[in-house]
Amino acid sequence: MSQIVLPQSQISYLSDGVSLRSWLLTTDHKRIAILYMISITAFFFLGGSAAALIRYNLIVPEGMIQSAETYNRLFTMHGIIMVWFFLVPAVPVTIGNFVVPLMLGARDLAFPRLNLASWYLFMAGGFCALYALFSGGVDTGWTFYTPLSSNYAQGHVVVVVMGIFISGFSTIATGINFIITIHRLRAPGLTWYRLPVFIWSLYSTSIIFVLATPVLAITLLLLMFETLFHVGVFDPKLGGDPLLFQHLFWFYSHPAVYIMILPGLGVVSEIIPVFARKELFGYKFVVWASVSIAIIAFFVWGHHMFVSGQSLFASVLFSMLSYFVAVPSAIKVFNWLGTLHKGRIRFDAPMIYALGFIGLFTMGGITGLYLAALAADVHLHDTYFVIAHFHYIMVGGMVSAYFAALHYWWPKITGKMYPEMIARAAALLMFLGFNLTFFPQYILGYLGMPRRYHAYPPEFQVLNVLSSAGATILAAAYLLPLFYLTYSIFRGARAPANPWGSLGLEWQTPSPPFTKNFVVTPTVTEGPYAFSKHETFDV
Amino acid sequence: MNARHRSDLLIWLGLLLAAALEFGVSFLAIPQGVRPILILPSIGMAVLVALGFMRLLTAPDIAKSFAIGGIFWLTVLLGLAMTDPMTRAVYAVIG
Amino acid sequence: MSEEVAPHTHFQYADARHQAETALSGMWLFLASEVLFFGGLIVAWTFCRHWQPAGFDAGSRETVLWIGTVNLFLLISSSFVYSSGLAFMEAGNAKRLIQCCVATMAIGSLFLLLKFYEWHIDISEHLFPAGPFKINGADAGGARMFWSFYFVATALHAAHMIVGVGLVGWIALQARRGAFADGWLTPVEVIGLYWSFVDIVWIVLYPIIYLVGRE
């Protein structure tokens, strides 16, 4: 890339226009990231409230909320909001939007207007979903299994499905934007193997965005068609095949669970080397692990359907293929451990979150293997074991990674430092609360407590009460950052350009960055983790 | 009339021919199970359009890889999804 | 918003060629996404036909073959016309490009008109899968499945066509304003990719809707 020096004055992106209009019509990737951040924070606490009510209900065996109908609507609302309106856009779209161009030494994404359009699509979808959820709700679960969702459900299935359909196009647009940007807008000297791992993991995530989401879109469209006209595409009574729905749904949704972890793996791979002051161990293995996870993710969806009545041959095939995903996942864990080994480790808040991530992700991943074993899954399917499995990855892993990323890049985003001590406390509290909430659920599931019921046999009460108690701690740990991070925007100490002594390009421009990111496009001469060459960088 | 026009014209003629062929062959008495082969001329036509009108061969390299990627993922979807109905044991419902 | 630092170069690009190739690649990636979008429909087709081949094919035999076939030839030709327009523009002939765009839009609109007419026939023959249905007996279930597939697929394709006609019209307007006079043809190429892709979709839908089920 040749270098065009911009005539722009060097002002921070935050002070480049303060009107509401300058925010709502911005095409600056950093401002769009802030828009996303505000929206998903709202969704997170909304989905969290539903979770709180679920845990409240399960304190007593007969259910504190006496109505199964209400309970069904609660967990459906929780799942839909958390998956599509918080976790899918959390790290990739929000944090990714902010840091991708900065990490590449680019001035913006390839298609800035498309980027803004993505946010509007996301919000439009979000409002559809909210409207449906508040005007009576949906009782199908986030998976919308047919024919329950099409010809039996009561509630606003079509509206909520419409919302997810629309927001799907928002993620497709973002995926296209990221892939193209990463291919086309790298700074001079920034070769593929000098890219930060976070970029590689977002690239892999974007592959899933672009190639899996359209299949969800068509599935939801067929579902709406079936619901609106009462015809059978999926409904067996009308001649359809309900497993067709499940195949199409999981063709998207299994890869989508990797949308909800790959970016987190990337974040952790950024943070560990910085706070261990060591080069990332086995860089090439880590990046190719990301890519292969994204690809293998498309081959395993049938492991969600072992007891659905799909063919035994398909089950065996999918079970075998599922084991392969664990290989690249494990490679990553071992590489982080290798990086930590003999490092000079600092326990700042992002690092505490990242270390917590490693443990929780490992637990979740290993239990995934139990579930992928055909025989074991017949017992464990649709029990709390599954709930614990995916919460260990999605909440213990990905939500921790989101908070790690938020703290790590907070100085860059806002130009302010967050209060370190209370942040560390919050990180520890989160780890504690999380385990207390979800570990009992492994046991509950193993003992046979099914998911999605509002009442349960009395012998399960102790573990359920433990879990609900953990949930209150977890809630407190999630609320803390809301307060102290907001506080730091107004009262925090000014952040230097590079508070952590990182080597990435995003730290070589002021905090907060200029509107156009870099005055002169940087030239890159080495990889992003060459700490051995930079002893003086120590802070 | 430059080279571009000439090649476009040839592609068009090829497409018309393939379409006519597909249409004509469909009137032959082909057994029901084999009739999906009528899709083959269409696949040929799709390739012609991609290489001809969409100029895939002279497109940037990453565009080529996206095209190949799209087709590859389509085969994964079709191939793995069909393993199930092809091998499923359907038990009769009694009553 | 469109801050150009040089002709046809937004501030994040090095030069016009850099930006052009980026735009083309972006469209190709979008089309890859579209392949999977329609791919889901094809899975639905194979599944449904697999379970109820007789009924499914019985449904297919009720389609209006001549309209589908005429439409196939129309769309193939429209892609050819548009592509010729691009070739003319490459030789600097904007007037021809405009004519080709208008012709493309005309053919596209004719396609849509025929499609609407075909839907009209289908519905008046009670082939819409909901409500009273033309085919009864053992084949009814499979036939309804076929017609569900038919309506979703053709409606989606028609929606893509409507967008396409609009986009080609936009190119014609741009060409009239002289936007491509300096050899900057990227928008013409990008829209052409989209148009040809929609053409490909019909090429693939044609046999599976109209031909495979006939006997």
Ligand code: HEM
């Ligand atoms: C190490 C690789 C993994 C394997 C082998 C694996 C395996 C499985 C299996 C077999 C199931 C089905 C259990 C059942 O329903 O009976 C399952 C469910 C689930 N997994 Fe995983 N998993 C892995 C990683 C992940 C990741 C990374 C995530 C998310 C970030 C995730 C999220 C989920 C979710 C959401 C469900 C339940 C969906 C539902 O039915 O509502 N898994 N997993």
Ligand SMILES: [Cu+2]
């Ligand atoms: Cu899965």
